[in-house]
Amino acid sequence: MIKVEWFYWLCGIFFVLIALQVLNDRSNPKRIGSAAFWGILGLSFGYGTFVVNKTAPSWILGIAVIGLAVLAGCGFPGKGQERTTTPAERVKFADRFGNKLFLPALVIPVVAALFGAWLAKVKLGDGTPLLQSGSATIIGLGVASLLALAVGVALLRPRSPAVPLHEGRRLLEHIGWAAILPQMLATLGLLFNASGVGKAVGRVTDHLVPKGSLIAAVALYCIGMAVFTIIMGNAFAAFPVMTAAVGWPLLVQQFDGTPAVVFAIGMLAGFCGTLCTPMAANFNIVPAALLEMKDQYGPIKAQIPTAIPLLGCNIAIMYFFAF
Amino acid sequence: MWVLLAIAVVVVGFALRLNSMLVVTAAGIVAGLIGGLSPVKILNAFGDGFASSRSVTVFIVTLPVIGLIERYGLQHQARKLISKLTFATTGRLLAIYLLIRQGTAALGLTSIGGPAQAVRPLIHPMAAGAAERRYGKLPEKLQEKIKGFAASADTVGLFFGEDIFVAIGSILLITGFVDATYGLQLEAIDIALWAIPTGICALLIHGARLLYLDRQLDNLAREARAEAKETVK
Numbered sequence: 232m233i234k235v236e237w238f239y240w241l242c243g244i245f246f247v248l249i250a251l252q253v254l255n256d257r258s259n260p261k262r263i264g265s266a267a268f269w270g271i272l273g274l275s276f277g278y279g280t281f282v283v284n285k286t287a288p289s290w291i292l293g294i295a296v297i298g299l300a301v302l303a304g305c306g307f308p309g310k311g312q313e314r315t316t317t318p319a320e321r322v323k324f325a326d327r328f329g330n331k332l333f334l335p336a337l338v339i340p341v342v343a344a345l346f347g348a349w350l351a352k353v354k355l356g357d358g359t360p361l362l363q364s365g366s367a368t369i370i371g372l373g374v375a376s377l378l379a380l381a382v383g384v385a386l387l388r389p390r391s392p393a394v395p396l397h398e399g400r401r402l403l404e405h406i407g408w409a410a411i412l413p414q415m416l417a418t419l420g421l422l423f424n425a426s427g428v429g430k431a432v433g434r435v436t437d438h439l440v441p442k443g444s445l446i447a448a449v450a451l452y453c454i455g456m457a458v459f460t461i462i463m464g465n466a467f468a469a470f471p472v473m474t475a476a477v478g479w480p481l482l483v484q485q486f487d488g489t490p491a492v493v494f495a496i497g498m499l500a501g502f503c504g505t506l507c508t509p510m511a512a513n514f515n516i517v518p519a520a521l522l523e524m525k526d527q528y529g530p531i532k533a534q535i536p537t538a539i540p541l542l543g544c545n546i547a548i549m550y551f552f553a554f
Numbered sequence: 555m556w557v558l559l560a561i562a563v564v565v566v567g568f569a570l571r572l573n574s575m576l577v578v579t580a581a582g583i584v585a586g587l588i589g590g591l592s593p594v595k596i597l598n599a600f601g602d603g604f605a606s607s608r609s610v611t612v613f614i615v616t617l618p619v620i621g622l623i624e625r626y627g628l629q630h631q632a633r634k635l636i637s638k639l640t641f642a643t644t645g646r647l648l649a650i651y652l653l654i655r656q657g658t659a660a661l662g663l664t665s666i667g668g669p670a671q672a673v674r675p676l677i678h679p680m681a682a683g684a685a686e687r688r689y690g691k692l693p694e695k696l697q698e699k700i701k702g703f704a705a706s707a708d709t710v711g712l713f714f715g716e717d718i719f720v721a722i723g724s725i726l727l728i729t730g731f732v733d734a735t736y737g738l739q740l741e742a743i744d745i746a747l748w749a750i751p752t753g754i755c756a757l758l759i760h761g762a763r764l765l766y767l768d769r770q771l772d773n774l775a776r777e778a779r780a781e782a783k784e785t786v787k
Contacts, residue, residue: 238615242611245614278605279608282601283605289597289599289601290601292600292601292602292604293599293604299575300578300579303576304576318630322630324626324627325630328626328631330635332628332631333628333631335622336619336671336676369609372613372615376616383622383623384622387626389625394622395622398618399620402617403617409574411575411611413607413610414608415604418582418604419585419603421599422596422599422600423582423585425591425599426586426589426590428557428558428589431555432561462564467727470728471735475735479736491740491741491745491748495728495744495745495749496748496752502717506713509574510568513610513613514709514713518669519701521670522674524698525694529702530709532702533706536763537760541714544751545752548751548752552751
């Protein structure tokens with residue numbers, strides 16, 4: 232069976248190699264702290280395997296995670312000087328390689344989709360799935376990236392095997408600590424749950440609905456999903472809370488709504504919130520960093536005018552079709 | 555109730571634009587302390603959470619190959635290609651991408667797009683290329699606008715497409731949670747079907763805004779040109 236942990240180790244090794252490169256990069260004014268950031272991150276990815284298997288204490292990783300946050304707060308990791316081709320060289324290369332340049336980029340989605348849609352269902356001789364169940368997409372992305380890299384190297388023949396690593400570091404240094412913000416937010420969700428934040432929010436929303444008004448209850452559920460998603464950065468975290476507070480007791484039990492419609496559209500109302508929040512870093516902040524935007528809220532600003540009318544659509548659809 | 559202070563930490567921290575990593579860590583510690591967790595338990599929660607959510611960071615394995623093809627002129631080639639398609643304005647291109655992204659996500663092919671896999675190497679260079687053909691060298695305002703909308707086309711398409719596919723995380727979460735908590739037996743396919751009306755609304759609203767983007771870019775370009783003239787005088 233192909234295990235997802237292998238790919239976490241691949242990520243870990245990548246981060247550690249980056250750390251070593253950064254340590255040797257005299258052009259980076261913050262090279263020690265930056266190398267520490269990437270190095271700790273890389274080791275955490277490997278150590279995480281043992282935490283998930285419960286063979287190593289998790290508080291050690293907890294200290295490492297807080298260490299990463301402190302390093303990020305102190306302005307690490309920083310950027311070194313970019314060592315890549317000049318725009319003039321790139322034009323020349325583009326003339327030489329032409330549309331073949333797209334080939335590696337297209338390998339990634341095609342192979343990843345193949346894994347997600349087809350190999351995910353393949354079973355080995357002894358009945359176990361070929362890919363660790365629930366992780367086909369991640370495994371597919373990992374394999375696809377390696378294959379694309381092989382295609383890219385064969386096609387473009389960079390002068391040294393370290394070139395892709397340097398180029399990967401160039402992009403990673405642009406992203407900086409934002410690369411692991413999504414992971415931090417997922418961690419925060421876990422802590423919020425363990426501390427009872429969800430229950431407390433449920434008690435507050437209890438006092439907000441005028442008794443007996445269907446449209447008010449529908450709006451409360453949908454807007455509550457969106458607002459709580461904006462705060463938590465994740466509709467999955469908001470769904471159990473708002474459903475326990477409003478969706479189930481009011482909309483399904485009291486107003487006799489169709490459960491499938493109420494819950495499906497409730498979740499989509501939460502997605503409208505995801506479009507508006509920096510807390511959903513992997514969807515909103517990481518793209519801004521990847522595209523090297525000056526304004527890290529640029530994608531959110533492009534999305535809010537879509538999210539608001541769409542939330543209205545959700546309220547209307549639920550009101551007219553669920554009851 | 556005091557545990558809600560942790561949410562206040564998040565809101566205030568983001569409003570003051572403090573370092574997000576620090577804000578999130580502080581909010582987690584505050585929630586844990588008020589919620590009565592011991593320091594060791596808080597550290598354990600940080601460790602467990604981080605280890606079990608490593609999957610969201612796996613996108614970084616695409617960076618070396620993307621960096622490599624960028625080194626050999628990917629963006630230039632994308633611009634060259636797009637300059638041959640005269641019908642393809644920035645807005646129309648992004649609207650077509652929105653449709654493709656949403657359609658493939660609805661078939662469960664969510665990994666086909668994404669900011670690292672598709673937007674940075676393909677979609678943004680094409681969108682920027684189309685704008686360059688129309689306006690020449692792009693002022694920063696236009697560049698930022700195009701980047702923001704390129705990212706948004708990907709995200710909106712994914713969100714309101716994936717829920718139409720049965721075996722997606724959010725649907726499994728709905729059925730799993732509701733069936734376990736309230737003893738219902740919901741069919742995933744019913745939830746998925748009820749995602750279609752919202753999906754169509756999302757396509758119409760964001761698609762229309764993407765098409766309107768062309769006119770916005772026209773205006774921005776005109777303003778930028780006027781400003782440039784002012785400074786020359």
